[in-house]
Amino acid sequence: MPPYENRDGLQLGIFMPNCSNMYAISTYRTAPDEWEYEANKQIALAAEAAGFDFLFPVSRWKGFGGTTNYLGTSLETMTWAAALLAVTSKLRVYSTVHVPAFHPLVAAKMGATMDHISKGRWGINIVSGWSREEFAMMGIELLPHAERYQRTAAFIEILTGLWTTEPGMFHYDSPWYRIQGGSVLPQPTRKPPIVNAGVSDDAKELVARLCDWAFLGIGSVEDAAVLSQDFRDRARRYGRAIRCACYPFLLWRETEKEAEEVRRAIVAHMDRTAVENWARGLNIGSGSFDQFTLEMFTLGAGALPVIGTAEQVAEKLKRLYDLGIDGALACFLNYHEDTVRFGHEIVPLLKQMGVVSGK
Numbered sequence: 001m002p003p004y005e006n007r008d009g010l011q012l013g014i015f016m017p018n019c020s021n022m023y024a025i026s027t028y029r030t031a032p033d034e035w036e037y038e039a040n041k042q043i044a045l046a047a048e049a050a051g052f053d054f055l056f057p058v059s060r061w062k063g064f065g066g067t068t069n070y071l072g073t074s075l076e077t078m079t080w081a082a083a084l085l086a087v088t089s090k091l092r093v094y095s096t097v098h099v100p101a102f103h104p105l106v107a108a109k110m111g112a113t114m115d116h117i118s119k120g121r122w123g124i125n126i127v128s129g130w131s132r133e134e135f136a137m138m139g140i141e142l143l144p145h146a147e148r149y150q151r152t153a154a155f156i157e158i159l160t161g162l163w164t165t166e167p168g169m170f171h172y173d174s175p176w177y178r179i180q181g182g183s184v185l186p187q188p189t190r191k192p193p194i195v196n197a198g199v200s201d202d203a204k205e206l207v208a209r210l211c212d213w214a215f216l217g218i219g220s221v222e223d224a225a226v227l228s229q230d231f232r233d234r235a236r237r238y239g240r241a242i243r244c245a246c247y248p249f250l251l252w253r254e255t256e257k258e259a260e261e262v263r264r265a266i267v268a269h270m271d272r273t274a275v276e277n278w279a280r281g282l283n284i285g286s287g288s289f290d291q292f293t294l295e296m297f298t299l300g301a302g303a304l305p306v307i308g309t310a311e312q313v314a315e316k317l318k319r320l321y322d323l324g325i326d327g328a329l330a331c332f333l334n335y336h337e338d339t340v341r342f343g344h345e346i347v348p349l350l351k352q353m354g355v356v357s358g359k
């Protein structure tokens with residue numbers, strides 16, 4: 001039984017390495033770090049050729065310590081997306097915006113600009129923020145969890161209002177923002193897709209009411225069915241339809257044994273201090289990642305491990321799709337190499353299985 005009617009094929013994305021040491025919190029590497037712009041650009045071009053649909057960054061202001069200072073060097077994602085949109089022609093490119101760090105009118109204006117640069121290929125991931133250290137560096141205190149999401153809701157209502165209301169006619173009052181006669185000109189050519197990537201009840205309600213996509217942190221394939229159904233049911237209560245993506249760590253070799261050996265090497269070289277800092281920060285407030293172990297955080301910072309042969313990886317992606325996942329945001333060990341290999345070795349299998357539309 002399909003999870004719902006009139007589905008598109010699985011949307012393929014890449015969780016891009018715009019930050020250092022992505023995407024394993026480990027000192028194990030078989031290729032140089034790829035955070036620099038030129039590497040990101042080459043990955044974007046390879047992704048377009050391989051049949052990917054979208055690119056997604058990580059927004060960070062500070063690293064997580066340890067020997068790798070995990071994510072410590074990073075490209076800011078509004079400016080990063082603008083550059084990648086200018087050199088690609090088909091891919092959607094997302095920016096990730098921390099609500100406490102941007103004014104919504106400024107974000108709306110930047111987004112409208114990127115929509116025009118790219119002829120409608122930009123999208124936005126709006127996150128409430130969770131790392132106290134990052135915001136302490138800016139002198140900003142994180143709000144309590146529920147209020148954080150109330151403010152994020154206001155942020156999204158303002159973006160949408162500015163993008164769709166007659167210029168000069170948009171007004172909004174809230175404890176955090178006051179917009180009077182709001183105007184963003186040009187408005188985007190179409191409303192950019194809005195993503196949120198939280199999994200708490202506060203996040204679920206926000207996505208159900210105001211977003212287009214939920215990006216889920218899931219610990220097992222089975223979680224995919226339960227969580228995506230929950231998100232869709234909540235959206236239906238608001239008379240809306242949303243889509244769900246998850247982020248798998250994709251690792252495949254000729255044999256299952258070889259792939260498992262690489263997985264073991266990554267975990268054996270865990271940057272324990274960085275993993276502990278990451279896990280401690282993320283659990284503040286909601287407990288959304290309570291069931292995750294340090295080992296799970298090591299691979300893709302909490303990504304779903306999808307490991308084996310090319311056929312096993314394709315089968316598992318199909319299973320996720322059958323269980324209600326509409327998009328997969330790939331985390332890789334070596335981004336450029338794996339993006340090209342994915343295009344040659346996995347996309348044809350997904351096409352044969354009817355999981356992705358003819359690309």
Ligand SMILES: Cc1cc2nc3c(=O)[nH]c(=O)nc-3n(C[C@H](O)[C@H](O)[C@H](O)COP(=O)(O)O)c2cc1C
Pocket residue numbers: 057058059060096098127128129130131196197198199200201202203215216217247282285286287288329
């Ligand atoms: C796919 C994905 C991407 C995310 N990207 C970011 C990010 O770039 N920056 C950030 O601070 N948090 C990011 N998050 C964290 C979420 O926004 C959220 O804060 C976290 O999942 C905890 O939220 P919750 O308490 O509502 O569950 C991401 C989460 C997921 C699943």
